Amino acid sequence: QSVLTQPPSVSGAPGQRVTISCTGSNSNIGAGYDVHWYQQLPQRAPKLLMYGDNSRPSGVPDRFSGSKSGTSASLAITGLQAEDEADYYCQSYDVTLNVLFGGGTKVTVL
């Protein structure tokens, strides 16, 4: 059971907008720690997709956006594309100096 809770799966048609939630607590996200997101394509290593709640590394399309409020964060994908089909993980930090991951969300493009 992950400390950060994500929906197991979300799906959408090409061109649609999907969002992935990441719910934590006052010991992690609610304590002001940043939320980061990773994309893991099938059979590949994870890749940093979003850092510092809403900053994109170089090369990440602006179709991806992040937000945070209270003890939760969200990743939005607008204009969903077939290449976006992957597992997505949120990640944060907690007051005990542990790195935390969400359980992961599988995005399916219909």
Place this chain on the structure above:
Amino acid sequence: EVQLVESGGGLVRPGQSLRLSCEASGFTFGNFAMGWVRQAPGRGLEWVSSISGYDGSTQYADSVKGRITVSSDIFKNTLYLQMTSLRAADTAVYYCVKFPNYVVSRSFAYFDSWGQGTLVSVSS
């Protein structure tokens, strides 16, 4: 270009030990915190350990504390993970990861580079 190349994985029996290595290139290794993240087959990501590039201080997940030691050799640009008393639950792909700063702090507690991973299988 940052490259992280893990090695040392394999099949071991419960209770045995194993040392993983991660050879880094494309950046000044000693200037960054490093770590390990694992992923059991069909499961999610789990942080295992981190080591500061500032003072060599280390942190461990509760699931591995006391059984695993992380270390680094800045002259060889290599990160290590010494694993002892291995259990079936340790079976996973182990990824070497790089932090964006030399300390793991509130604003820099994420991984900006990942290796390709090395598989550790623990089975009798």
